[in-house]
Amino acid sequence: MxxxxxxxxxxxxxxxxxxxxxxxxxxxxxxxxxxxxxxxxxxxxxxxxxxxxxxxxxxxxxxxxxxxxxxxxxxxxxxxxxxxxxxxxxxxxxxxxxxxxxxxxxxxxxxxxxxxxxxxxxxxxxxxxxxxxxxxxxxxxxxxxxxxxxxxxxxxxxxxxxxxxxxxxxxxxxxxxxxxxxxxxxxxxxxxxxxxxxxxxxxxxxxxxxxxxxxxxxxxxxxxxxxxxxxxxxxxxxxxxxxxxxxxxxxxxxxxxxxxxxxxxxxxxxxxxxxxxxxxxxxxxxxxxxxxxxxxxxxxxxxxxxxxxxxxxxxxxxxxxxxxxxxxxxxxNFGLFRPDGSTVYDVGLMKSTPTLQPPPPPSPIPYSSPPLAITPPPPAITPPPPPITQSPPASMPPPPSSPPPPISISTPPPPVNPTPPPPPSPGTRLWCVARPGADPSALLAALNFACGAGGADCGAIQEGGACFLPNTPTAHASYAFNSYYQKHGRNYWNCNFNGNALVSVTDPSTASCVYPSQ
The missing domain is CATH 3.20.20.80 (Glycosidases)
Structure with a gap:
């Protein structure tokens, strides 16, 4: 101490x-x-x-x-x-x-x-x-x-x-x-x-x-x-x-x-x-x-x-x-910083590199719970207000459990006079995955769109599903983006999500989690 x-x-x-x-x-x-x-x-x-x-x-x-x-x-x-x-x-x-x-x-x-x-x-x-x-x-x-x-x-x-x-x-x-x-x-x-x-x-x-x-x-x-x-x-x-x-x-x-x-x-x-x-x-x-x-x-x-x-x-x-x-x-684990001065995560506070020496890059900390709800919940049931006697602080009653409205994510139709990427060789299999380094909050918003209004099959990334682990925004978004991409024609514009996705020729599947591809 x-x-x-x-x-x-x-x-x-x-x-x-x-x-x-x-x-x-x-x-x-x-x-x-x-x-x-x-x-x-x-x-x-x-x-x-x-x-x-x-x-x-x-x-x-x-x-x-x-x-x-x-x-x-x-x-x-x-x-x-x-x-x-x-x-x-x-x-x-x-x-x-x-x-x-x-x-x-x-x-x-x-x-x-x-x-x-x-x-x-x-x-x-x-x-x-x-x-x-x-x-x-x-x-x-x-x-x-x-x-x-x-x-x-x-x-x-x-x-x-x-x-x-x-x-x-x-x-x-x-x-x-x-x-x-x-x-x-x-x-x-x-x-x-x-x-x-x-x-x-x-x-x-x-x-x-x-x-x-x-x-x-x-x-x-x-x-x-x-x-x-x-x-x-x-x-x-x-x-x-x-x-x-x-x-x-x-x-x-x-x-x-x-x-x-x-x-x-x-x-x-x-x-x-x-x-x-x-x-x-x-x-x-x-x-x-x-x-x-x-x-x-x-x-x-x-x-x-x-x-x-x-x-x-x-x-x-x-x-x-x-x-x-x-x-x-x-x-x-409520800190914005580790005791050595390195950031646990960035919320936009830094105006320069910290003067304290940062440690080597930390190993990823897995989620203790899934991110945002991915499949729509059952029909809305208005719950009674939860008791105020909870400790820690009194909880505020929830909004209705109805699914949120679709989030506007860019999945545009083919542009006028498009300049598409070079076509793949015959027989090449393609997948749509989250872009490396994409902002996690943007990935979560796009994930909700893909699994909600986008109609992607997201059951595998629910808790207990074959693709739930690793429980990270990038992994879950990649699976949802790929499902959307495969279902909607596998056009390059179906793998956009406001610039947070890209088409890959590398199969992201693992032994227990299979990403579909046609």
Whole structure:
């Protein structure tokens, strides 16, 4: 364990573009968490070097580790420090709170640009200590009073992150409601404090856990921001094409029911694991990359259906994989980076080659579950809302199980005056396969088209089928593309898929998986 890494941390990324001008807050912040539960993490100075090769713009830690805070002094990064859960009881005393702020915040300003103090983490759902519940808001107020006394309250705000399990109802989003035992006694006074001090409500939301806990009813496409039928809130008429928006709007609805209709929200954690156990469906490098890429694009270009003009500051979990984190395999595989600074997968953060030495190319990590559903499901059955008492975060009910509409994939008719490739020699057998290096998200979209509207025979790549393994987007897309190609005339334009496929004279079949060819 690197002694300087005594607390889980969160890093933020700033994106500004012309496409965001319709959002009220045109500077939308997206972040990534960086943790402590590993014995191979780099020193804070090395972390700063890594971040400087990315578009990350803010840093958040879960405690007030002085080595980490000092490492970011005079770097220009805005910083978020944390009060540990076990420190909250002592902060019931105003003098102790003032001492804490002096020692852990004011002492480092202005060299380190501290902007938020996060008091605890998921206190109202994970600690189980009712006494600590009642101590949370007083601690937040004492911290703020100390900021006022030190004349830095305009620069530093106070908040606390919550789990979605503070909701008693979340479906449809318009019926989002806080648990009765929390609403009036704790959350309403907290919202009043946040409103009066100009701070934001912090929520940790993980569509992954909702999908993991109910993969039969919640479609993977709905959780990954991919094209799908979505759901419509019968009360508001608003349509939701992704689970993230539905979860956030359920929280907005719950906040509004307590009288705070303009409360700003920060998504303090969200992410997707790149590896998992056999019992953890959907955990794969491809799905993690798709989720985080789409999450960044989503929150930097639009709001939610309920608040389309309001951008949401969002933090991706996590910066690093953590090899000593207990629990299921997924818990150790949320990182965007390995501890040596190499990327687990690319979500477009890098602006240059990392300064930390990357390792040799890693062996492929197989899926723990198949990618997107390939054959259409049975006729739609509207499921009842899943119970909100799940842990991790409360799952949002799924969209109907009807197949998504066809995805527009380029499979054009013969062009005018075409220039076809040279014809093969008589008797040459041809196959259509995924182009090497094709973007996995593009392959998944094309795969859904081929197996859906395209009419390809995709039974062999379903789990248990002869061609299910290797369970990768490239292998599954190759089989689906070839089936489509063989069924639709074996013309060169039938092997296009927006440039993600090519015709091959090499048989991709294996002993157990046979690719048809005429």
């Amino acid at each position: 690197v002694v300087s890494m005594t607390a889980k941390s969160v890093l933020f990324i700033t994106f500004i573009s012309a496409s965001m001008l319709s959002i009220t807050d045109a500077t939308v912040i997206v972040g990534v968490n960086y943790g402590q539960l590993a014995n191979n993490l780099p020193l804070p100075q090395k972390v700063v070097q890594l971040i400087q090769t990315t578009t990350i713009g803010r840093v958040k830690i879960y405690d007030s580790n002085p080595v980490i805070i000092e490492a970011f002094a005079n770097t220009g990064y805005e910083f978020v420090v944390g009060v540990k859960n076990e420190e909250i009881p002592s902060l019931q005393d105003a003098a102790t709170a003032l001492s804490w702020v002096r020692q852990n915040v004011a002492a480092y300003m202005p060299a380190t640009k501290i902007i938020i103090i996060s008091v605890g983490n998921e206190i109202l759902t994970t600690d189980g200590n009712n006494q600590l519940y009642t101590q949370l808001v007083p601690a937040m107020k004492n911290i703020h009073a100390a900021l006022v006394q030190l004349s830095i309250d305009d620069q530093v705000k106070v908040s606390t992150p919550h789990s979605l399990t503070i909701l008693s109802s979340s479906y449809p989003p318009s019926l989002g409601t806080f648990k009765p035992e929390l609403a009036s006694s704790i959350i309403q006074p907290m919202l009043q404090f946040l409103d009066q001090t100009g701070s934001a409500f912090m929520i940790n939301t993980y569509p992954y856990f909702a999908y993991k806990n109910n993969p039969h009813d919640i479609s993977l496409a709905y959780a990954l921001f991919l094209p799908n039928a979505g759901i419509t809130d019968s009360k508001t008429g608003l349509h939701y094409d992704n689970l993230f928006d539905a979860q956030i709007d359920a929280v907005y609805s719950a906040i509004s029911k307590l009288g705070f209709n303009s409360m700003r929200m920060i998504v303090s954690e969200s992410g997707w694991p790149s590896a998992g156990d056999a019992s953890e469906p959907g955990a794969s490098i491809t799905n993690a990359m798709i989720y985080n890429k789409n999450l960044i694009n989503h929150v930097t270009t639009r709001g939610t259906p309920l608040r389309p003009q309001q951008g949401i500051e969002t933090y991706i979990f996590a910066l690093f994989n953590e090899n000593q984190k207990p629990g299921a395999t997924t818990e150790r």
